[in-house]
Amino acid sequence: MTQGEFLDVVMPFKDKLYRLAKRLLVSREEAEDATQEVLLKLWNKNSDMGEYRNIEAFAMTMTKNFCLDKLKSKHASNLKLVHSNYAEAGGGLQQQVEALDSLSWVERIMEELPEQQKLVMQLRDVEEYDFEEIATLLNMKPNTVRVSLSRARKAVREKLLEKHNYGIG
Template sequence: MEVNAMDARLARLARNGDQSAFAELVGLYKDKIYNLGYRMLGNRQEAEDVVQETFLRVYSNLERYDEAQKFSTWIFRIGTNLCIDRLRKKKPGYSLDAELNEGEGTDMYSMLPSNDPGPEKMLLLTETQDMIHKAIEELPAKYKSAVVLKYLHDLSLQEIGDILGVPVTTVKTRVHRGREFLRKKMEAKL
């Protein structure tokens, strides 16, 4: 069974009160929504909150889900909008876990395994990933959401447009401008 058809079937069953169908949807999408939240917000706790709030909204709005569209697009739109709302409420440049990441190097990037266990290569890799992570955090929200969905979730421009509720041409522009912003930030640091 195709993924889209399976998702639509699970959503239909959950709408009719099948708790195991909803649990299956949660199992399919919780990690994806968490990754989206973490990439956009840079904070594990906020990402977990976004996952919970996303599924609360999905559950309470299942009757509004249009089976003509992909379930993944619908749920990513909800998650992305929640992340954007949180970014708007944050003070610019303020991050709850900034000291923890900088002082102890315990962000997700520093925990990635390396093919070469050499300490020099690991240090270089960690520094580069940290620079990229910080550059992504500095992206304006509209560019950040497009870049995260495109490059970290590997969604098509059409899917991103559906999620963000903007035309594909706008998505292309945001992805391009986000990439340019990241390129300039990286060049300035090197």
């Protein structure tokens, strides 16, 4: 597979990889790095890529694993990504305005979900995969996917209604 052909294969789903990475890693730069890393790994595997029937699914799984590993090593070295992001939340006016914005509020809520639920909700509600596909990607049973998705959605709803009732939004 030449470089051009590889790009043709990869281009349609590179945004999906990026969005998945961003969902897990939160930071834009880290998500971009992760996406590049995954694409490079894929390129280096290029010669046996024909063996994978579904390159997109394979790349998604790679991205998931890569990001989870990254998060794990972060926790191990006591660098807490999520909290570093909140550190300045009370700071500038810009951030306060942003925090009031209801869309980024939903994003914050999703950041707080457990990783599994984040993944399931991202794959279903953003990328619109069906349950079978998600089950394969995450190596879960379709039924577990459903349960996890329902939990994630309900958790988001709960936080959202809390906020709505306070009348902040």
